[in-house]
Amino acid sequence: MKGRGVDNNPANRFDRLSLEWHVPRPDGESTQYLVDSSKSIIATNSSPDVAFDASVNPYRGCEHGCSYCYARNSHEFLGFSAGLDFETKILVKEDAAELLRHELASRRWIPKPLGMSGVTDPYQPVERKLKITRRCLAVLAESRNPVMLITKNRLVTRDIDHLSELACHQAISVAVSVPTLDADLARIMEPRASHPRDRFKAIDELSSAGIPTSVMIAPTIPGLTEHEIPAILDFAATAGASRANYILLKLPGAVEEIFVDWLGQHFPDRKSKVLSRIRQLRQGQLNQSDFATRGRGRGQLARDIHEFFEINRRRVGLKNGVPTLSVASFRPPETEQGRLF
Numbered sequence: 001m002k003g004r005g006v007d008n009n010p011a012n013r014f015d016r017l018s019l020e021w022h023v024p025r026p027d028g029e030s031t032q033y034l035v036d037s038s039k040s041i042i043a044t045n046s047s048p049d050v051a052f053d054a055s056v057n058p059y060r061g062c063e064h065g066c067s068y069c070y071a072r073n074s075h076e077f078l079g080f081s082a083g084l085d086f087e088t089k090i091l092v093k094e095d096a097a098e099l100l101r102h103e104l105a106s107r108r109w110i111p112k113p114l115g116m117s118g119v120t121d122p123y124q125p126v127e128r129k130l131k132i133t134r135r136c137l138a139v140l141a142e143s144r145n146p147v148m149l150i151t152k153n154r155l156v157t158r159d160i161d162h163l164s165e166l167a168c169h170q171a172i173s174v175a176v177s178v179p180t181l182d183a184d185l186a187r188i189m190e191p192r193a194s195h196p197r198d199r200f201k202a203i204d205e206l207s208s209a210g211i212p213t214s215v216m217i218a219p220t221i222p223g224l225t226e227h228e229i230p231a232i233l234d235f236a237a238t239a240g241a242s243r244a245n246y247i248l249l250k251l252p253g254a255v256e257e258i259f260v261d262w263l264g265q266h267f268p269d270r271k272s273k274v275l276s277r278i279r280q281l282r283q284g285q286l287n288q289s290d291f292a293t294r295g296r297g298r299g300q301l302a303r304d305i306h307e308f309f310e311i312n313r314r315r316v317g318l319k320n321g322v323p324t325l326s327v328a329s330f331r332p333p334e335t336e337q338g339r340l341f
Contacts (some may be wrong), residue, residue, distance in 0.1 A: 009085055050118070051113075057117040063192050067258065101137050156176075163209070175216040222249070294311075
């Protein structure tokens, strides 16, 4: 389906009934934006392999349409499919900035780095119009609460003003995700994300503005993209990135079926090789969810990929890991009630 990452809508694993379409859907089915009436905005997690334990997600679902996205499963909790629904039915948290202001102003809030986003991209296409992420960043800049941004959209450079303010207080890091340099592959694998060339331009603009920026080679897909690691690191270092990290492909829940189907449609000649290499990383399976190895894999192939990454990371002079952010400058943001006094 033109402009979409996938064209199937597998049944929701949590619903007993499902609707099957027997009539062809319109080419590039239009996106629906639905109001998310959540009463809170900061979500928490206890995953030891995630760099933050609290996050802000302005959107649910993502129009970037990445065929491999682990967050697709989250749409099933809302009664949708992890397939085409994930990229065509986007829930919008219109009150995100107001909710964030309220939660950061609470006496119960203990300042800590927030991830944005832990699930879907905060700079997906509709953000250009709605500016929900921008309004959230304004609150974070006012309160000087540290934030870790990750995106694959050059739109992040629009908010350099707020990011620079946070940088003054060692309260920002931005990771730009670049899984491939191949524009043709990116077009079918992550169709509505920025061109790889534009992501490096974003790294250049952000780092030139004094904002700590890293490249995230995620996901690294064995048999399809891992050979690109040296070139991606070269481009990132030239653009001014200070750090680099990678995460191996993860296929939890419904994502396994979706990605395998996508692979068969677009790379039937490589499908067997890619799946075989994934199984080498996952002890014969296509996915393992344990925190210790889900992002790095196990076995000799996992060690080979890690060493390949590390040799090239050191060669171009990039650090690994994430920078330490400071909460020393935090101050509760003003609220409407506070202004009355």
